Amino acid sequence: PFHPLSGSPVLLHDQRATERFVVVTEQSLKLSVPAAAWGAGTVYDAFRSPEGATAALLVIPRDGGPMVRAPLPAGCEIAFHLANAYEDGDDLV
Numbered sequence: 001p002f003h004p005l006s007g008s009p010v011l012l013h014d015q016r017a018t019e020r021f022v023v024v025t026e027q028s029l030k031l032s033v034p035a036a037a038w039g040a041g042t043v044y045d046a047f048r049s050p051e052g053a054t055a056a057l058l059v060i061p062r063d064g065g066p067m068v069r070a071p072l073p074a075g076c077e078i079a080f081h082l083a084n085a086y087e088d089g090d091d092l093v
Helices: 033-038
Strands: 010-017 021-031 056-061 068-071
Touching: none
Parallel strands: none
Antiparallel strands: 010 021, 021 056, 056 068
């Protein structure tokens, strides 16, 4: 199933999967295509964080149900490397 993201292009990084869910980190950073195409800096330099934006966890049900976007605390622009994800009964941890 396809799920809309908050904007495009968007930087997704790292994921974990459980029996029922896939968890992905969505960075608040958005790619400036002109800056990336210009090539005056690294690709990382072409990413910008919109004012007030924060990184989030995307919880995507593997059965095609609605995706949940869980924003991380304000000011968190980048969230890399999920350590783990697992299910404890009906809860996703």
